[in-house]
Amino acid sequence: MSDATFRLESSEGDGDAKDVLVDLAAIVGNNLRRLRVRQGHSLERLAKQSGVSRAMLGQIETGKSVPTIGTLWKVASALGVPFARLIATEGGHRAQVLRRTEAKLLTSNQRQFTSRALFPFDGERQVEFYELRLAPLHREDAEPHAAGTRENLVVAKGAVEISSGSERPVVLSAGDAILFEADVPHSYRNLGVDEAVLYLVMTYVEAVG
Template sequence: MSGGHVASSPDTNVSSQDDLDLPVVLGRNLRRLRTSQGHSLERLAKQSGVSRAMLGQIETGKSVPTIALLWKVASALHVPFANLLQTEAPRGPKVLRRSDAKLLTSSQGQFTSRALFPFDGNHPVEFYELRIGPLHREAAEPHAPGTRENLFVAKGVVEITAGPDKPQTLTEGDAILFDADVPHVYKNLVAVEAVLYLVMTYAETAG
């Protein structure tokens, strides 16, 4: 999950079948979270490393940023990533159709992440389906302090490296838990797509 450019970048973007609504949702949530914490655009820009101009474009619904840029903003605000995408929480069961999924993609589609939870309310724990293209290597920047990732390999053979720790090779049915507040790498070791399931836990519940 890397990058840091606007939505026109071919590298890493948030996408869904309701993209027309996404800029509005992002802008509303960012403005609410920023003002509730007493941040000016200038202050948030300094803390997140995202330019004031870009933050302003997001808040006004003029830009859909990359997933890595959103991670920087969420980390600076000390909130779970999904809080930037959340909508009103409906009552009753919620079916998440694949056709309606919001996909986080990078490396021209070689790495995709599908949220398996609704973007409503607060989610200190998040659940994703990851797909890694044949022989693809995906590097991720550190997440917020205290963030942990619990990965389960449903298909394929992958190598996971977290910070300075020794790389770990996982095959189908294996799982790994690691601290994700350090640089980490997902690498598909074989020439077929790998499928993994990820539970991401934030500091509030980690430990």
């Protein structure tokens, strides 16, 4: 997903989103510091490996800055962990219901792209499930994910062109699916004049703690 500015939104309204944003900054900061220290990285070393400045990493760890979704992908890839590990909270093993009305969305400033996690951020996992929505004629470019990461996409609505690395773009219509390697630059482009809806299953080589 691109490194354009993203923010969290609540399906309930902007008031809830502000509280979520504050909570997210603290959660990401704590998780980043714990993972970095556990792997023996200094801020300088992680900055070189991720391409994210030392100053920005420091602001993220102290909860002073909420990173863009693109920055999170870069840091997660450098640490070799699934994206969700950076925004995970502790949780139990009982059934969890994720109400649509309570969903928190990662949304671009222009609202041309939204990503809704269809799983709880409650610990390490090897598979993640997302709902993606693309505005008419919008193209969303994605950073390479951790080595070995694969994406399995199905189009629920619209016609979408998927590009992955040096492979030829593939056009998918409603009901079509694709499985591809996502550890290379890739993109999703809505070819229609209406919103496109996709469901994404992202699989990592292993769940890293």
